[in-house]
Amino acid sequence: QLQLQESGPGLVKPSETLSLTCTVSGGSISGTNYYWGWIRQPPGKGLEWIGSIYYSGSTYYNPTLKSRVTISVDTSKNQFSLKVSSVTAADTAVYYCARLGLYGKVDYWGQGTLVTVSS
Amino acid sequence: DIQMTQSPSTLSASVGDRVTITCRASQSVSGWLAWYQQKPGKAPKLLIYKASSLESGVPSRFSGSGSGTEFTLTISSLQPDDFASYFCQQYNTYPLTFGGGTKVEIK
Numbered sequence: 001q002l003q004l005q006e007s008g009p010g011l012v013k014p015s016e017t018l019s020l021t022c023t024v025s026g027g028s029i030s031g032t033n034y035y036w037g038w039i040r041q042p043p044g045k046g047l048e049w050i051g052s053i054y055y056s057g058s059t060y061y062n063p064t065l066k067s068r069v070t071i072s073v074d075t076s077k078n079q080f081s082l083k084v085s086s087v088t089a090a091d092t093a094v095y096y097c098a099r100l101g102l103y104g105k106v107d108y109w110g111q112g113t114l115v116t117v118s119s
Numbered sequence: 120d121i122q123m124t125q126s127p128s129t130l131s132a133s134v135g136d137r138v139t140i141t142c143r144a145s146q147s148v149s150g151w152l153a154w155y156q157q158k159p160g161k162a163p164k165l166l167i168y169k170a171s172s173l174e175s176g177v178p179s180r181f182s183g184s185g186s187g188t189e190f191t192l193t194i195s196s197l198q199p200d201d202f203a204s205y206f207c208q209q210y211n212t213y214p215l216t217f218g219g220g221t222k223v224e225i226k
Contacts, residue, residue: 046206046217046218046219046220047163047206047208047217047220048217049214049215049216049217052215060213060214061214062214062215063120063214064214096162096163100210101168103151103210104151104208104210104213104215105153105165105168105169105208105210106153106155106163106165106208107165107168107174109162109163109164110162111161111162112161112162
């Protein structure tokens with residue numbers, strides 16, 4: 001059974017960089033039929049796709065965040081990571097890592113991790 | 120970006136009711152539409168993909184229909200476990216976008 005687990009600080013100061021890692025178990029991140037991505041959900045609000053990465057390193061980003069976001073993959077550790085720079089309170093959200101089919105449906109989700117931006 | 124609009128935003132229903140949620144896209148997404156269920160404090164769960172394909176393990180009381188710009192999620196007979204929020208998502212075009220959600224509450 002595929003499992004995804006987010007890890008990283010739950011509190012980040014304004015203007016600093018948010019960093020999260022997703023560890024994938026029960027399957028290989030190097031599979032050819034899937035992308036791996038990040039989706040966030042501010043408290044009480046809807047879902048926002050941040051970006052996706054293929055095991056080869058090819059990426060797609062949401063244009064609204066693209067200037068501040070970097071997603072990378074480490075196939076040797078079966079992990080992928082998210083960095084969001086220059087965070088503000090508007091970046092406070094539950095961040096989910098996820099597996100996406102080649103066309104973009106999300107079939108596996110991590111449990112989510114709340115990241116709060118506050119001084 | 121393709122905007123996804125769900126209606127209603129909140130729906131009150133009773134166990135056994137037939138429930139329909141609508142999702143409209145600002146431009147055609149063909150059939151590349153998914154539906155998710157989310158319970159408080161939990162990650163979303165995929166219910167329907169490609170507009171009408173039922174994800175493995177999802178009860179058959181859930182069904183999806185539509186194409187182009189208008190889609191519906193139907194729960195044929197609402198069960199206690201179905202009280203949750205539901206989101207649609209288009210994956211025809213990047214950036215991937217989600218609807219604002221529909222909360223199904225107990226009447």
